[in-house]
Amino acid sequence: xxxxxxxxxxxxxxxxxxxxxxxxxxxxxxxxxxxxxxxxxxxxxxxxxxxxxxxxxxxxxxxxxxxxxxxxxxxxxxxxxxxxxxxxxxxxxxxxxxxxxxxxxxxxxxxxxxxxxxxxxxxxxxxxxxxxxxxxxxxxxxxxxxxxxxxxxxxxxxxxxxxxxxxxxxxxxxxxxxxxxx
Amino acid sequence: xxxxxxxxxxxxxxxxxxxxxxxxxxxxxxxxxxxxxxxxxxxxxxxxxxxxxxxxxxxxxxxxxxxxxxxxxxxxxxxxxxxxxxxxxxxxxxxxxxxxxxxxxxxxxxxxxxxxxxxxxxxxxxxxxxxxxxxxxxxxxxxxxxxxxxxxxxxxxxxxxxxxxxxxxxxxxxxxxxxxxxxxxxxxxxxxxxxxxxxxxxxxxxxxxxxxxxxxxxxxxxxxxxxxxxxxxxxxxxxxxxxxxxxxxxxxxxxxxxxxxxxxxxxxxxxxxxxxxxxxxxxxxxxxxxxxxxxxxxxxxxxxxxxxxxxxxxxxxxxxxxxxxxxxxxxxxxxxxxxxxxxxxxxxxxxxxxxxxxxxxxxxxxxxxxxxxxxxxxxxxxxxxxxxxxxxxxxxxxxxxxxxxxxxxxxxxxxxxxxxxxxxxxx
Numbered sequence: 070x071x072x073x074x075x076x077x078x079x080x081x082x083x084x085x086x087x088x089x090x091x092x093x094x095x096x097x098x099x100x101x102x103x104x105x106x107x108x109x110x111x112x113x114x115x116x117x118x119x120x121x122x123x124x125x126x127x128x129x130x131x132x133x134x135x136x137x138x139x140x141x142x143x144x145x146x147x148x149x150x151x152x153x154x155x156x157x158x159x160x161x162x163x164x165x166x167x168x169x170x171x172x173x174x175x176x177x178x179x180x181x182x183x184x185x186x187x188x189x190x191x192x193x194x195x196x197x198x199x200x201x202x203x204x205x206x207x208x209x210x211x212x213x214x215x216x217x218x219x220x221x222x223x224x225x226x227x228x229x230x231x232x233x234x235x236x237x238x239x240x241x242x243x244x245x246x247x248x249x250x251x
Numbered sequence: 252x253x254x255x256x257x258x259x260x261x262x263x264x265x266x267x268x269x270x271x272x273x274x275x276x277x278x279x280x281x282x283x284x285x286x287x288x289x290x291x292x293x294x295x296x297x298x299x300x301x302x303x304x305x306x307x308x309x310x311x312x313x314x315x316x317x318x319x320x321x322x323x324x325x326x327x328x329x330x331x332x333x334x335x336x337x338x339x340x341x342x343x344x345x346x347x348x349x350x351x352x353x354x355x356x357x358x359x360x361x362x363x364x365x366x367x368x369x370x371x372x373x374x375x376x377x378x379x380x381x382x383x384x385x386x387x388x389x390x391x392x393x394x395x396x397x398x399x400x401x402x403x404x405x406x407x408x409x410x411x412x413x414x415x416x417x418x419x420x421x422x423x424x425x426x427x428x429x430x431x432x433x434x435x436x437x438x439x440x441x442x443x444x445x446x447x448x449x450x451x452x453x454x455x456x457x458x459x460x461x462x463x464x465x466x467x468x469x470x471x472x473x474x475x476x477x478x479x480x481x482x483x484x485x486x487x488x489x490x491x492x493x494x495x496x497x498x499x500x501x502x503x504x505x506x507x508x509x510x511x512x513x514x515x516x517x518x519x520x521x522x523x524x525x526x527x528x529x530x531x532x533x534x535x536x537x538x539x540x541x542x543x544x545x546x547x548x549x550x551x552x553x554x555x556x557x558x559x560x561x562x563x564x565x566x567x568x569x570x571x572x573x574x575x576x577x578x579x580x581x582x583x584x585x586x587x588x589x590x591x592x593x594x595x596x597x598x599x600x601x602x603x604x605x606x607x608x609x610x611x612x613x614x615x616x617x618x619x620x621x622x623x624x625x626x627x628x629x630x631x632x633x634x635x636x637x638x639x640x641x642x643x644x645x646x647x648x649x650x651x652x653x654x655x656x657x658x659x660x661x662x663x664x665x666x667x668x669x670x671x672x673x674x675x676x677x678x
Contacts, residue, residue: 090440090529092637095644099616102288103319103326106295118639141441144474145637146616147376149292149392170445170476171376175392225275225406239301239398246402 078203078231080161080182081211082133086195087119091138092145093172095119097154099146111150112157132159135201137193139165143172152176152183162201164208164219166190177226180234184208189217253504255412256479257447260387260501264370265407272411272508281369281386283399284313286355287320287327287334289374289392294337296397306341307403313345313364314338315355318612323619341400353584353610356380356552360464361586363493367482367500372399377552377634379470383463384490385482385500387447390471410476411510412447413438417454419518423675424668426562427462428554428632428652429523430454431469434515436523436533444474446510449503454517455480459678460489461556468553469634472530522667524630525650528638539649539665546629547572547660548641549653550581550608551615554632557590558678559653564596565676566657566668567603573663578605579621581613605660617642630665632656 095118097111104110116136117124136155142165143151152175155163163176166187176183184201189208193199197212206219221227229238254262258270265276285293297303306312314334322328331349338346345364352358356377359365367385372378374396381388391405399405421430435442448470455463463480470478480486482500490498521535549555549563560582572578580600582588588610591597600607606621614621615633623629623642629649631641636648649665654676658668669675 090637092635092640094616094635094637094639098639099618103324103330105288105292105330118644120638120644141444141474144440145376145635145640147374147378147390147392148288149394167441167444169441169474171390171392174395178392178394178398223275223408235394235398236296236300239303239401242402243301243303 080133080135080201080203082135082161082199083131084135084137084193084195084197084199085130087136087138089139090141090144091119093143093148093151094145096143096151102148102150105150108153108157111154112159115154115158127158130159133161134159135199136160136163137190137199138163139190140167142168144169147171149175152179152181156181164189164201177229178235180230180232182230184219186217186219192217252508253506255447255449255503255507256385256481256501257387257412257449257477258409260368260370261407261409270409272409274409276407276409277404278370278407279404280372280399282311282365282371283396284315284355284359284373284378285396286315286317286375287330288318289396290314290337291330291333292393293374293396293400294333296394297400301397301401303401306343306400309342310344312343312400313347313355313359314343315347315352315358316349317352317354318616319618320611321349321609350609351585353582353587354552354612356468357556357583357587360384361584363490363495366490366494366496366498367486368498372405376471377468379475379478380464380468380552382470382478383460383467383480385480385486387477387479389477410445410447412449413443414449414451414509414512416512416514417450417452417517418514419516420454420457421517421520424522424654425520426652426654427458427465430517430520431466432523432525432530432533432650433520435469435473435531437513438473440472440529440531441474443470446475448473448475448478450478450480456483459558460485461558464556465553469530472634522655524655524665525636527636527647527649530635530650536655536665536667540667542649542665543628544576544630544659544664545627546621546623547576547578547656548614548621548629548631548633549656550579550583550613551633552583553634554653555581555583555587557587559632560587560591560596561678562676563653563657564599566654566672567605567661568599570603570661570671572604572660576660576663578603578660579608579614580605581608581620582610584610614641616640630656630659
């Protein structure tokens with residue numbers, strides 16, 4: 070993640086396109102759940118369950134690339150290895166028309182950037198160079214020169230995503246309890 | 252405006268008078284569950300990253316060995332060991348070892364661990380199952396579970412509610428599974444995304460607790476956050492002698508707000524299957540009858556409780572599985588297996604030529620004991636048939652009720668059960 074000035078977080082990379090209802094078993098087939106504690110290894114198999122994609126996809130990803138998908142991305146299981154595998158593959162951000170709720174929660178809790186933008190999902194094409202501006206809430210397609218608005222998340226979720234997810238939040242809360250203020 | 256059952260539970264758990272859809276709340280958890288795929292990461296995050304050295308309340312935590320257990324390979328054995336060590340070191344009260352529990356979503360209700368009015372989370376997407384018992388129950392990830400284990404609380408966005416009203420009564424051969432598949436077909440796989448699905452209506456009164464668990468189980472296949480049903484005589488009868496804690500049921504207020512109300516005439520719901528590759532691609536049985544099958548699987552947290560096995564056994568009694576077809580029967584818990592043994596059901600399955608396995612998630616998620624190869628066609632009583640769910644992405648999976656599964660195993664192709672048995676069977 071490269072910060073370009075105060076309060077501005079921009080991610081830039083090539084777009085990899087996926088359709089609607091990409092479920093967690095396609096993102097990371099259940100047989101790789103045995104590698105639950107190994108992000109790099111999960112990353113090697115990311116998206117290989119998508120019909121027509123297959124093994125080897127992650128090896129073509131350049132760190133910083135972006136997934137742009139349709140609606141209900143990440144439906145299916147609650148396995149947190151779905152966003153972890155995507156992160157492990159080097160994908161900097163997932164843009165989708167909409168997210169399934171557990172994938173959404175898991176990404177927020179991990180502090181992993183996700184962006185809901187039906188406009189970008191409709192317009193961005195495979196291989197386009199895109200810039201995701203998390204602060205401004207826009208997805209810029211640098212190949213076509215078009216700018217697509219992202220839908221804002223509630224402030225608490227944006228804050229969790231910005232501050233590294235649920236882990237630091239729980240650490241603070243435990244600390245408060247130890248000091249008897251929680 | 253009044254509140255729905257779901258809103259009342261979230262309000263109580265977050266110490267508020269009332270909540271509204273869209274509110275973000277920090278709520279106290281009444282019960283939490285994790286299994287052999289989700290406890291190892293959650294335990295690590297809780298201890299190493301969050302810095303907690305014990306779980307908030309060992310009496311309110313269940314740990315279940317079910318997904319890849321009995322260990323299917325060395326890596327699964329390592330996950331099983333981490334799961335076991337975590338439960339032991341944390342002094343978790345409700346630990347279910349291989350051979351003593353079964354699939355988490357069958358075990359927790361049958362042991363009386365999830366109760367009306369409670370807020371329950373499980374690190375598994377089908378944790379919505381428990382809502383059949385009038386609790387707010389939802390699936391969470393491993394970081395979520397770590398947070399719950401450390402603090403006993405978690406953030407939630409209060410969901411909008413969809414109300415489903417089922418009129419009249421299901422017809423002969425038509426089960427809770429057909430009804431929920433029908434509903435998912437109406438809604439689509441994201442038709443209830445982020446929403447609470449409240450099941451109501453006269454037809455529900457005729458559906459037993461097992462059928463209700465089947466219906467609540469599949470809420471996630473429409474994208475829902477939870478499913479919930481009122482506590483009635485059926486619920487109370489199920490909980491008698493089973494409930495581990497006192498409980499307070501909740502009811503939706505007459506003027507509660509719903510985003511949408513969907514009326515379904517249960518009487519007109521046909522035997523319904525989901526076609527590959529989506530639980531929402533539903534069809535009445537006539538549209539798919541005659542489809543040749545390689546494998547039939549009766550199992551999972553959706554449809555492998557004792558009543559499901561009884562009905563399947565009635566169909567199979569005195570009959571044989573068709574040549575070149577394999578039928579795999581996986582009971583959903585150790586208790587279910589014991590009861591099936593007492594009633595002689597296991598003998599019926601074995602004599603019919605079925606493979607009977609120990610209680611595990613097994614083939615449902617393409618784990619073990621029935622993984623599908625490329626191009627194979629399977630009819631399954633499970634909940635999900637996205638590409639690759641049960642093995643190779645090129646395998647084709649149809650979802651159906653246990654009765655349709657048993658009859659189709661005999662016929663070797665998808666068939667209306669009446670063609671195999673004549674009279675409708677009941678549990």
